[in-house]
Amino acid sequence: MLLLCLFVLLFYFSLSPHLVPKTYNIQLNEYSDRDIRAPKQWEDEKATLIAKQEAAERVQTVFNIVALRNENLVDQIFQRMEQINKDSQVTQQNKIDIYRTEIPRRYSTYVDDFVRTNRASGTYNATLLEEMARIVKDQQYTIPEETFYKLPRLTAEQLSEMRTVTRDIVRELMNEQLREAETARTKVAELVNASSLSDRTQREIVQELARYALMPNKFADKEATDEARVLAQENTPKVVMNEGDIVVKDGDLITQEVYERLQALGLLQSKKSYWPHLGVLMLSALFALVLYLFLSHKSGASLSPAKSSYSNSELLMLLLIFFLNLMIMQIIGITQTQNTSFIGYLAPAAMGTMLIVLLLDFHLAMISSILFAMIGSVMFNVSQDRIFDFNYGFIIIVVSFAALFSIHRASQRSTILKAGIMVSLFGSIALLALIMVGEPIERSDLLYSVGFIFASGLLTAIFVIGLMPFFEVTFGILSALxxxxxxxxxxxxxxxxxxxxxxxxxxxxxxxxxxxxxxxxxxxxxxxxxxxxxxxxxxxxxxxxxxxxxxxxxxxxxxxxxxxxxxxxxxxxxxxxxxxxxxxxxxxxxxxxxxxxxxxxxxxxxxxxxxxxxxxxxxxxxxxxxxxxxxxxxxxxxxxxxxxxxxxxxxxxxxxxxxxxxxxxxxxxxxxxxxxxxxxxxxxxxxxxxxxxxxxxxxxxxxxxxxxxxxxxxxxxxxxxxx
The missing domain is CATH 1.10.3210 (Hypothetical protein af1432)
Known part of the structure; x- marks a missing residue:
């Protein structure tokens, strides 16, 4: 019964590091006396939010070019002038008044019509059109008063010649990206002087009308900018603390932020619960009960340990085999991380099974294989959303049974090496089967996993060959070998x-x-x-x-x-x-x-x-x-x-x-x-x-x-x- 209690303790101490969260007695605004590492992968939501905000701030304003086609405005103005100048019933003064009123208003009308048309067609988003209308109207050019007095005197031929020159100048300057219309307006005089117009009055009027028709065409697109910032936030990777990362270094001050981080990770002793300990203890007792019932069944219907066909010396040897097997699995599990989960396949989990079948009993080895698989699926589990990783449990069952039937009735030491090869072979087949029916993994991870499983078979054979003489001499066991x-x-x-x-x-x-x-x-x-x-x-x-x-x-x-x-x-x-x-x-x-x-x-x-x-x-x-x-x-x-x-x-x-x-x-x-x-x-x-x-x-x-x-x-x- 004492040995069975030791089995319970062995199972408890093997499982508790993986199932019971470790906590510390830490006070706010005090200094840490040790390095504290994250027991699991954890997302720092506050740091992630800050990172998203910074990513959004780094996004520059998105500017879009709006094709205003200002030459159309030029055509409208010249058509109206041709119409008015040709009408002999309108007096000179009336014509001047019409120009003084209608030409400035036509600028706003053209912009409003452009906004209405493109909003209906959906060419540009509404926010951009509103921003464009506001800026364009703010930068409207004011035609000098004396220009209106010169317009009624222009003949149809002159208007036609001026219209062509004005259209060409406006089209050329509007091909540039303009945030400020004044930038283009400074170039108008040079282009007019280089044109075919020789009459001074004509050149002066074309200059003013061209400046009037020029508008900015590059505008800040708030909607596109917001979308870009949202996309930048979505593409910002989460700030994740991996398992084993240092949360607090020795000597660091426990600030409110650090304290909240420790609290979120469940590392504060104030949050400590004894339920996980009780759960692990109950699980360990169940594992030990499986062994107890099997050993009792071997002696018949009675459950009395005194009638067990195994001596205390043999049970002690069984306990030592479990201890060695679980200790080696534990050591390999320590080196395993979420990014290197394949390291778990290196564990020679079949070692205990082979030792038990060689030194004790075939059926006891079968029961032990199941227990090794259950415990191994906890030890090598790197996922936080479940207790058991049955991928590892399945692999351990397969390699243990492969070793079990390969080593059964062994009569030569070389059989152990052959059994190790069978462990490597069947372990690799089981792994490939799981990969084929599950999620695909990286090619490098696949090669590492298969390589580690092959190495585990050889390690199993080496450990068994090395440990067999120790058990035979220490416990006086007479194995078949x-x-x-x-x-x-x-x-x-x-x-x-x-x-x-x-x-x-x-x-x-x-x-x-x-x-x-x-x-x-x-x-x-x-x-x-x-x-x-x-x-x-x-x-x-x-x-x-x-x-x-x-x-x-x-x-x-x-x-x-x-x-x-x-x-x-x-x-x-x-x-x-x-x-x-x-x-x-x-x-x-x-x-x-x-x-x-x-x-x-x-x-x-x-x-x-x-x-x-x-x-x-x-x-x-x-x-x-x-x-x-x-x-x-x-x-x-x-x-x-x-x-x-x-x-x-x-x-x-x-x-x-x-x-x-x-x-x-x-x-x-x-x-x-x-x-x-x-x-x-x-x-x-x-x-x-x-x-x-x-x-x-x-x-x-x-x-x-x-x-x-x-x-x-x-x-x-x-x-x-x-x-």
Whole structure:
């Protein structure tokens, strides 16, 4: 239960930095005693507003050119003069009065008509037309009074000549961009003097009429200016504070503006809430509950931790694996930012899954993979609008299951590297699939993401290869990889067994074949049984000649010694084997098999021999059956019990001269029944159904091994050839 509480704390401290906002005790108008960084991306609305205002102020006034076509005004004036001068009924004075009144008014009328026409057509916006009319009327030229006295005396020919010159001058000067009409009016005299007019009066009148017809044509467009300023404000980027940016430097004064910024970021302790802490704690407890229910389910219907099939040492190792995996993920998550979110793909999240499946259990590794994916989707989430980033969760699930099925039943260290390659391959496929169905990303980000996923697979393999020996030595875990290494015939103990006790070596190999087949038949660890069988009789190398399988062409030493001494020598091989295995740092599960494979079985042969000697000597026996039993302990695991059965079966079958299938089956059943009645299986969890499977498997395996020596019940006669 304490270990489960530690799991809750581990999950809490892994998740809280990402889910609980950090706050500070800061007072207004005081100096900060540390650097304070933004916990998330945040838009500074006040600074954004100021930036927009500054952008709008930088926009210059928009000026538009209005094509007034002033030559039309010239035509109107000259047409009216031709009309009036040609009328002989109008007196000279009346003509002067008409010109004095009508010509100045025609300027305003022309402008008003232009505004009305263009407003209706929509050529120019209303604001611009109003601004134009105001400025043009303000800059209207006043024709001198004496000019009106000269106009009635002009003939039609003179007016026609003057009209052409005036139109040309006005058109030429109005092609320029004029904000002030006076600028163009100063050039009129020069152009008139250069014209074809020779009469002085004509030139003077053309000058005045041309100046009169000239108007400014470049005006400030308020509406267009406002639109440009609005566009500039819209195009102004938001003032954003990225995650990790310094909000307040050490020693900075906490002004009202800074205080409001800290408040908006949720960094003030006055705004601190304990609800996020409680939520993270509840989430961590749920994760731990998942592990607890799974471990309890492994032991059966009961939820009692005492009945769990995992020891506290194994749970502690599981906790350490979770700690290392989450710590590495946390370190990589620290380097991740919103702009470099692809760094999260570098995390070797499948490392924990591979270690658990190699050192503990396949199904536990599956459950752990789901937990790693859930926690990873929080750790690598750079978005502020959600708690989990299921893109990372999906990637972690895929790479974990790829590692899980690649490393399952691994028998060589090279398998770990192959599993790392599978992690890289399937992780890349999953990433590309997510990109194809989601939003497109930059090509550089895509290359970085795929590259980091490939690197994560290699990192996973490197970490697993490096950490495996640590866990194996520290916790005495016997992984499949370690078992395969210990089964190497070049191991010093196996070399010693082969060279000094070849009979025992052969016997051990045969027991390994039998026990492995029986163990796999009931779902036990077959590889552990095989390797345990290789070492179970290593103690016989101390006194090899006292064991019958090594007595080749020599007399049996037991024929000439006291049966009690023989008993001591035989029994000692289990204890001697354990000592030898300890001296060579052989893991405890293998030592347990060597110590427990005989349990507390009875040495009948030497007991009866001792009884016979006592009867022949006519003395009362000073010993009991218990004195001729192995000291034990009895088998504590299925594997130790299976090796003990296989050891006895192999020796018994080898002792048969002409074994038949019936003899073999009867002997196997007899051995198992004898051990069962002798209570040798009381301390391991073998069931009667499993014992039946073991008996059946041993029979089939023995028949396969010793087929050349086993006589079948009856010969099959060949059919007579038909003639």
């Amino acid at each position: 370690k078992l395969v290494e210990l089964s190497n015939p070049n191991h010093p103990l196996l070399r010693k067994l082969l060279t000094e006790t070849p009979g025992t070596y052969h016997h051990s190999v045969m027991v390994g074949n039998l026990s492995e087949a029986a163990a796999e038949a009931i779902g036990a660890n077959g590889l552990l049984c095989r390797v345990g069988s290789f070492y179970h009789d290593i103690g016989k190398t101390k006194r090899p000649s006292y064991f019958i399988e090594n007595q080749s062409n020599i007399e049996n030493p037991h024929d000439s010694i006291d049966p009690k001494l023989s008993k001591s020598i035989i029994i000692a091989h289990a204890r001697d084997g354990v000592d030898m295995l300890k001296s060579h740092n052989i893991p405890k599960p293998l030592r347990d098999i060597a110590e427990q494979h005989h349990g507390t079985t009875f040495l009948k042969f030497f007991f009866h021999k001792a009884l016979k000697q006592a009867e022949e000597q006519g003395i009362e026996p000073d010993f009991t059956e218990d004195d001729f039993r192995y000291p034990g302990p009895k088998a504590q695991s299925k594997e130790a019990a299976i090796v003990g059965i296989a050891d006895c079966v192999e020796a018994a079958v080898r002792s048969l001269r002409n074994p038949t299938m019936e003899h073999v089956e009867s002997m196997i059943n007899k051995i198992i029944k004898g051990r069962l009645e002798d209570n040798q299986f009381n301390e391991c969890d073998l069931t009667m159904k499993e014992l039946d499977k073991i008996a059946q498997t041993l029979k089939e395996t023995v028949i396969g091994i010793f087929h050349s020596r086993i006589e079948y019940p009856e010969d099959v006669k060949p059919k007579e050839r038909l003639t």
